[in-house]
Amino acid sequence: MHPAFSVVFFTTATGAGYGLLALLGVLGGFQIIPPDFWLGLVGLGLSLGLIMAGLLSSTGHLGRPERAWRAFSQWRSSWLSREGVASVITFIPTGLFSIGWVFFGRIDGWVGIAGFLMAGCAVVTVCTTGMIYASLKPIAQWHSRFTLPGYLIFSGMTGSMFLNALLHGFAVGSKMLLVASVLLTLLGWGWKLATWRYNDRLEIPTTANTATGLAGGTVRSLEWPHTEENYLLKEMGFRIARKHGARLRQITQLLAFALPVLLLAIVLALPWPLTALLSLLAAIVQFAGMLVERWLFFAEAKHTVTLYYGR
């Protein structure tokens, strides 16, 4: 599948944004983090910024973005429509929670309830994003039990990494959250390795034989219907990554998982403000690594239409 940057950035940025939002909502709701004005402003601003940037980026993928409002109508059948609806609904408790925290300086009572609702909505929105991909039968690497949990884990992982950087930035760093970020990153690493292992051993029942209805023997593409690449090959016949796949997987593991864990381990031994600096660096490096991971998620996915072209 063609890794369109608008979609790669969209899923990575909103994943981190909703992850951060969910953690702010839950930790705020339980009043584990202090209702500090600047922490609220920067934390909620950062998560909403990531979400808004991602949503705007996703409209760049559309052929007719001026009609995007129509995408809220088909939530009964379409995961993409559900994602749109869920993302808009999430803004309601997020708005209430933000007003409570930033303007009234409180995260208890109704503000706390709004925080829990906000966290729930954020998780639901990430689920709908994951299901867009997990529900597509022609792409076996996406239509697997690894896709939806992957989106949730990576959302929580990147979100906690940003929250850790924020707390250290305001000198209220918590060892608990730092350890949680490390554990989530290790979980993400393991999940990604398991996903790659599963995909590499995948035996897809759909072959050139079933695609053409020609039973038995071998079916070899002799001649394409066209001499140049068409929409199908440009959009769904993307192949470059398979050549560089191994190297990009190493880069993903280094940036998204290994370096952030190493940096956070160092943070434990350092005094403030170095802790803030390294925590921020860990979050940024991981985000860059997740962009590579998401690029590979698309580039390594094989659509059944490629069978018609002998690919």
Place this chain on the structure above:
Amino acid sequence: MTCLPSQSGKKLGLVIDLDACVGCQACVTACKEWNTGGHMAPLTDIDPYGGHVDGVWFNRVHAYEHTTEMGGRTVNFPRSCLHCETPACVTVCPTGASYKRASDGIVLIDEDKCIGCKLCSWACPYGAREFDTDVGVMKKCTLCVDRIYNDNLAEEDRVPACVAACPTGARHFGDLGDPSSAVSQLVAERGGVDLMPELGYHPTNKYLPPRAHSKRAASVAAPALEPVRAEGGFLGWVDRMLSN
């Protein structure tokens, strides 16, 4: 609404005979010619005379080499929308632009509602949908919905353009929901198959696999020429003069 309708039982579609198709591309050009002015017009061409030709086509003919223990053969393979009974391209559509008609099962796109998110083309395993980068919307085969019900055409012309154009009779159009229809009987007789049945899209269009190889030589050799009977009269005299 992109939820699938409860069907009336009528399932219009094509039956494609892979034994008869010679890969002449007549169906491809006939489709392009009709549909670039039809229901989903235009079928945009990008850089048509340049080095990177691209454009929207509803029907494309591949050629494959099918090799079995019986030997190898070339199979020409037309590929277009199969108007599936459970088309995921319709249910994934976020705007309601894609829909399946309850009355005859044809899968269509309302181009005025399409936002060009391309998700339907990802959901189609057969590559039936092509994005028009110029107009910014998705396009697909309409089963020539503007021909098959067109009272302005003679009755024999009320078939999809690809079917009308096929010089070898490899394409058949009809109601596959009616077991007594000519196309349904053809499918039963020739063992017509679904493409990628394992994905569960239940395509309406069926493909007739090539018939088994025959060890016999072709049985349709032309009869030997007979000697010309001697003509009398003036023409006979001319013949004799010219033959000398």
